[in-house]
Amino acid sequence: MHHLTKIAACCALLASAGASAHGFIDLPESRNLLCKQGGNGNCGAIQWEPQSVEGPSGFPARGPADEVLASAGLAQFGELNEQTSSRWSKRQMQAGANVFRWQFTANHATRNWRYYITRADWNPNQKLGRAAFETTPFCVVDGGMRQPPKQVSHNCTVPPRSGYQVILGVWEIGDTPNSFYNMVDVMFKDGATPAPQWSQAGAIYPSLDLNIGDSVANRVFDAAGERPELQTKVLIASAADGQRNNWSYLLASRINVEQPLLRAGQIGQDGAIHPVYGQNTVYAKAGSNLTRVEVQVNKETAPSIADFSVADLQGVYVIKQGQLSITFSVTANGEMELAAYLYDGAGVAKGYASAALNNHSAPLALALNQPKAGPHQLVLKATLPGGAVLQKSFAVKLSEEAAAGAYDYTFPNSLLSYKAGSRVLQPKDGKVYVCKPFPYNGYCVQWSQYATHFEPGVGSNWRDAWTAQ
Secondary structure, eight states: OHHHHHHHHHHHHHHHHHOOOEEEEEETBOHHHHHHHTSSOSOGGGGGOGGGOEEESOTTTSSSOTTSTTTTTOGGGGGGGOOOTTSSOOEEEOSEEEEEEEEEEEOOOEEEEEEEEBOTTOOTTSOOOGGGBOSSOSEEEEEEEEOOOSEEEEEEEEOOOOEEEEEEEEEEESSSSEEEEEEEEEEEOTTOOOOSOEEEEEEEOOOSOOOTTOEEEEEEEETTEEOGGGOOEEEOOSHHHHSHHHHHHHHHHHHHHHOTTEEEEEEOTTSOEEOOSSOEEEEEETTSOEEEEEEEEEOOSOOOOOEEEEESOOSEEEEBTTBOEEEEEEEEESEEEEEEEEEOTTSOEEEEEEEEEESSEEEEEEEOSSOOSEEEEEEEEEEOTTSOEEEEEEEEEEEEOOOTTSOSEETTTTGGGOOTTOEEEETTTTEEEEEOOTTGGGGGGOOBTTBOTTOTTTSTTGGGTEEEO
16 A cells, blocks of 8 residues: 555656646536535535546556545545545436446546446445455446547446445546546435435535534525425534534434425435435425525534634834745634734735644744735634634734845944944834934933833834934
């Protein structure tokens, strides 16, 4: 496995350098596409680019490593590698003739397309690897080393299976060392009489843990608006009920009992819709004219006392020789993931830093990318374990360092040498100040860390001693 990981890392670098082909299976919808469409939740970055599950070619002898096969070995799409019998939405399938369709956002010369299916005895509660799949594809389509159109359909014969299975579609590029890997989660009904026709109308995503006193409810809509009489509500009565996978199961179960026009869960081997501990799809009955189901979480408990404070943050930072790193410290009350961003006046992020905090302090340093003088905003975002976000913003000014030769001293160096006409650089704002003539020049040397009244540009009485240049 370690050897395969090295291969994946090497080829991923080649992919980023040269490959421009991108695509996904949209019939039946692949796992990555359902993340974009809302059929799968808590997917991470793949929801924004389902076309980009690209890794080294050669499966099953080579290619992405076991346990990261679903993400093609790409760390940014790691959520795709999660695997349980209830984690992913499934599309119904029967053995025999089926159509698989690819949609390309950037087509490319193609060697072939191959389709693999999980073994009859695979374990759906283990991460996907080679041992889960048949080594021989059940369908191979030659690409002829030609560039395909933006949409391609393949007629394939799917072998007999029972229950939940995964089909792996591989699109092998002809002129790069890479392939695209798409997982399709399907459910074989084994000839069971299907439930009345249901169509997907929404989903219950287990997005955060809830507290006692919170509630969660579904909101149901048709073309004319909301249907409040079809709402089902669950009040969280215990810490166990508030766990995200538990309340999603409770809500789905109650919908199935209370609402004859709705079903929530995942389609099982028997063709029925069963609640699961995790993500539940919400279905509307055919002919009900219901168009959409949403889930609303109500936080009734007192707000969290978690907070953070910032120290050692200066109002002005000086850019020296085109370089600047902003440093300060953050103290956390509670556990949180803290992210810090510095934005310029145009809203462009110029620096980023992060830290994991749990009732302690930590220094942060933002090394800025091509800093320019002007007003900036420092934005700190703290994400709490339950998913809540605390945000604080601070005004920060960047200043260019005064040109060499434009000053005699840098404050407070050589303090006792300051006299009338001395030009002194204040590093806190990058400006040069000139000591005033007699009788005010005596104030220029009156400074200590405990008495800062005459500090140039900073002290409360600095204008009595200095003139800004």
